[in-house]
Amino acid sequence: xxxxxxxxxxxxxxxxxxxxxxxxxxxPTLPFGVRVPAARMAEPEIxxxxxxxxxxxxVVGTLAFVLVAFASAGLRWESAAAFVAPVLAAACCxxxxxxxxxxxxxxxxxxxxxxxxxxxxxxxxxxxxxxxxQWILLxxxxxxxxxxxxxxxxxxxxxxxxxxxxxxxxxxxxRRSETTVGHAxxxxxxxxxxxxxxxxxxxxxxxxxxxxDAAQPAASAARYRGYLAGVLRLLFGTAGCxxxxxxxxxxxxxxxxxxxTGATVVxxxxxxxxxxxxxxxxxxxGDAGHRLPADEEDSGRVQRDDDRYWRLAGMVYVNRGxxxxxxxxxxxxxxxLNLGNPISWAILGALAAFAALAGFGVVELPSxxx
Numbered sequence: 001x002x003x004x005x006x007x008x009x010x011x012x013x014x015x016x017x018x019x020x021x022x023x024x025x026x027x028p029t030l031p032f033g034v035r036v037p038a039a040r041m042a043e044p045e046i047x048x049x050x051x052x053x054x055x056x057x058x059v060v061g062t063l064a065f066v067l068v069a070f071a072s073a074g075l076r077w078e079s080a081a082a083f084v085a086p087v088l089a090a091a092c093c094x095x096x097x098x099x100x101x102x103x104x105x106x107x108x109x110x111x112x113x114x115x116x117x118x119x120x121x122x123x124x125x126x127x128x129x130x131x132x133x134q135w136i137l138l139x140x141x142x143x144x145x146x147x148x149x150x151x152x153x154x155x156x157x158x159x160x161x162x163x164x165x166x167x168x169x170x171x172x173x174x175r176r177s178e179t180t181v182g183h184a185x186x187x188x189x190x191x192x193x194x195x196x197x198x199x200x201x202x203x204x205x206x207x208x209x210x211x212x213d214a215a216q217p218a219a220s221a222a223r224y225r226g227y228l229a230g231v232l233r234l235l236f237g238t239a240g241c242x243x244x245x246x247x248x249x250x251x252x253x254x255x256x257x258x259x260x261t262g263a264t265v266v267x268x269x270x271x272x273x274x275x276x277x278x279x280x281x282x283x284x285x286g287d288a289g290h291r292l293p294a295d296e297e298d299s300g301r302v303q304r305d306d307d308r309y310w311r312l313a314g315m316v317y318v319n320r321g322x323x324x325x326x327x328x329x330x331x332x333x334x335x336x337l338n339l340g341n342p343i344s345w346a347i348l349g350a351l352a353a354f355a356a357l358a359g360f361g362v363v364e365l366p367s368x369x370x
Contacts, residue, residue, distance in 0.1 A: 033314025
């Protein structure tokens with residue numbers, strides 16, 4: 001069994017595990033992306049939805065793992081590896097969306113917000129005294145980028161006519177491409193893009209709309225502050241881990257280090273460490289920090305029902321009346337753009353243009369596939 005097969009089997013297992021655990025990490029008042037009052041969190045329909053979803057993910061995850069395992073025996077491995085993971089993700093998303101619709105229907109039919117005092121909370125201290133990114137934590141990523149670029153510049157004049165092609169972090173010496181500046185420095189370009197992207201996120205996330213709870217406004221603000229600080233630290237640390245992995249891949253591409261299974265394992269170790277750190281943080285902090293400790297008496301109010309602004313089970317936010325550009329998604333440690341804000345469409349257009357340039361080979365990056 002090759003390292004590529006092992007990595008794809010691990011990807012399928014991790015993907016299924018991530019989807020299986022996602023509802024448990026979400027805020028209890030947002031089951032499957034549906035906002036419900038705290039008094040309704042234990043409704044039978046919500047409990048049944050969790051059980052149905054967990055069983056469904058276990059079934060499709062097991063089927064996907066078995067399919068990839070059989071494919072590794074020689075049954076058109078490459079096409080199966082590229083096909084299974086996206087289908088697994090789509091199937092799990094479909095299961096989640098089905099339960100979202102069922103919970104939303106139960107909420108509507110039962111009039112769960114009847115008799116509640118709806119409100120929204122704001123904390124001006126998150127504006128006047130925002131969470132300040134620890135930019136020094138981005139220094140290791142910048143240093144590794146500089147080291148990789150320097151090694152590449154030193155080695156470039158002595159490179160052969162063709163170079164191994166990086167497939168993600170896996171470098172296959174049998175697959176070679178013509179030596180060009182773009183190909184030789186594709187991994188360095190990836191390092192730079194990661195640093196720039198993480199830097200932009202470090203600037204934007206503290207300015208995103210905070211996720212507060214009207215039932216516990218002060219406590220939720222304190223939790224969100226701690227959560228955001230942790231996310232920023234992890235982002236900067238992950239950039240360093242990715243830069244380290246790309247440094248190892250660069251050494252393989254430039255044939256300074258032999259492209260072996262051992263080198264591939266070493267290149268993935270920093271990314272594995274980052275993934276473990278993110279998982280540990282997600283379980284400790286929870287979605288938007290709701291698991292972090294902070295005590296406060298219940299205000300007697302509930303967070304305003306804003307389901308009408310969310311699409312695709314809480315993944316997409318569209319509200320023209322909200323000036324916010326970034327808002328926290330209803331599930332996961334992530335933010336999403338407010339598609340009701342015209343700036344969001346400009347950003348998406350720029351990303352689409354960059355993707356087109358990369359797709360046509362104008363910007364060369366390490367590939368993933370084949």
